Amino acid sequence: MSNDTSKPFSNKQSIDNLKTSGFERRMSIAKTSLNIGRRWAGNSVSGMFLNKEARTARNQAFMETQANYLAAELGKLKGSVVKIGQMLAIYGEHILPPEITRALQTLNDDTATLSWPTIELTLRDLLGERLNELDxxxxxxxxxxLAQVHRATVIATGEQVVLKIQYPGVADAINSDLALFKRLLKVSNIVPQTRSLDAWFEEIRDLLHHEVDYEAEAVTTERFYDRLSNDPRYVVPKINREYSKKRLLCMSYEPGVSVVSDVLQQLSHERRSAIGQAAIEIMMQEIFVWGEMQTDPNFGNYLVRVSTNEGEPDKLVLLDFGAIRQFDENLLTIAHGLLKAGYHHDHDAMVLAMTGYDFFDSMSNKVRSDVASLFLLATEPFSNPATNPDIPSDRLDEKGRYIWANSKLHSRLSTAATRAMQSFEFNLPPKEFMFISRKFIGAYTLLTVLNSYTDSNKLVRPYL
Known part of the structure; x- marks a missing residue:
């Protein structure tokens, strides 16, 4: 969640309360379900006399309209319903129709703020008289x-902090929201009800319950603070335990600009490349050193503090440690083998690295070979230019660094993956792989926006 101070919220619509009671949310979603059901029935009747081609085109357009209506209605509810929709948009592309995925991608956090009197009442419940110690x-x-952020000053010390205040009732509404969301998808008949969908809802339930536990987030933030405290390229907020609770997180105020700010585009190319290198290096450490990753690829989880002192690097501010996922040793061993094979651009080594994981072991030899080719493309930015003749010359600078803006890697991967899935039997990938792949896609997009050049030898050699 960004606290980019270049974006004021004073002119945003403010509301006095959220529909967090089960009855209110059931009524709202029931109304949406009813409207979608009526529309679906109407579309079916009116399309009865069309030929097959015309009916297919009409149904596709109707699905698009329905999906957009669904997203618009969900966006009014705030709370975990919006978060569920966002998570399905990020991770559900293999189980949802593309129209639904596109519509859910429009759900964002840029909605009405909860009014200050309501927030103040929430803080008073959490902090009691200690609230008077804060301005x-x-x-x-x-x-x-799930929350909103306010700046504050600790009156006694002058310390500048931010308070991440969870909206009242959202944690208690998670299970009922999930049930309502699932029912809405079932009633609306726009998503097939499969075991894969059930498994993803269970995964989202676990992630959400973890994300609303600010005591756990405080511990994780402190862990990353300790890990990165000696690296001048990163800033992690310092937790203030005096004013932190299970539903309230108090931490040091860390200013910066958004990663899509025009301010960054005005920096020299070398500085932007250094920021990009830092962004992807932190991801490598998460997977290959610490075995736990911040899985939310949202740009709002990063800020950049632009240096005003020569010789001091620009700093990447890491803001949100709620969506953390740990990985088991077996998966990390597989990932390490895939990275090594990708660095050497070795197809046989890539196939061998995939051995020992049920998802890959269940594939035929042909399928495994095709997936290995897909992984070789995905690891292009991490490959050694000296041993990868498949990197087009316009993707490398004179120093052999990878030029992200020229790579079009995301679209090339999407095309290759779609083609691969159509050509063979394909099971839904393990959730852990989807988390990692989504994080990589987020990093790829960030480096493309920054137009960074990165050095694969610096990135990968420490882990060989």
Missing amino acids: IDPVPIGTAS
């Missing part, structure tokens, strides 16, 4: 589906 700006500097 809090009533205008939030950030909003999200």
Whole structure:
């Protein structure tokens, strides 16, 4: 959740309460379900006399309209319903129709803020008289589906902090929201009800319950703070335990600009490349050193503090440690083997690295070979230019660094993956692989936006 102070929230619509009671949310979603059901029935009747081609085109257009209506109605509810929709948009492309995925991608956190009197009442419940020790700006500097952020000063010390305040009732509504969301998809008849969908809802349930536990997030943030405290390229907020609770997180205020800010585009190319290198290096450490990863690829989880002192690097501010996922040793061993094979651009080594994981072992030899080719493309930015003749010359600078803006890697991967899935029997990938792949796609997009050049030898050699 970004606290980019260049985006004021004072002119945003403010609401006094959220529909967090089960009855209110059931009524709202029931109304949406009813409207979608009526429309679906109407579309079926009116399309009865069309030929097959015309009916297919009409149904596709109707699905698009229905999906957009669904997203618009969900967006009004805030809370975990919006978060569920966002998670399905990020991870559900293999189980949802593309129209639904596209519509859910429009769900964002840039919605109405909860009014200050309501937030103040929530803080009073959490902190009691200790609330008087803080001077809090009533205008939030950030909003999200589950919380909003306010700047504050600790009066006694002058310390500048931010308070991440969870919206009242959202944690208690997670299970009922999931049930309502699933029922909405079932009633609306726009998503096939499969075991894969059930498994993803269970995964989302676990992730959400973890994300609303700010005591766990405080511990994780402190862990990353300790890990990165000696690296001048990174800033992790410092947790203030005096004012942190299970539903309230207090941490140091860390200013910066958004990663898509024009300010960054005005920096020299070398500085932007250094920021990009830092962004992808942190991801490598998460997977190959610490075995746990921040799985949310949202740009709002990063800021950049632009240096004003020569010789001091620009800093990547890491903001949100709620969506952390740990990986088991077996998966990390597989990932390490895939990275090594990708660095050497070795197809046989890539196939061998995939051995020992049920998802890959269940594939035929032909399928495994095709997936290995897909992984070789995915690891192009991590390959040694000296041993990868398949990297087009316009993707490398004179120093052999990878030019992200020229790569079009995301679209090339999407095309190759779609083609591969159509050509062979394909099971839904393990959730862990989908988390990692989504994080990589987020990093790829960030480096493309920054137009960074990265050095694969610096990135990969420490892990060989």
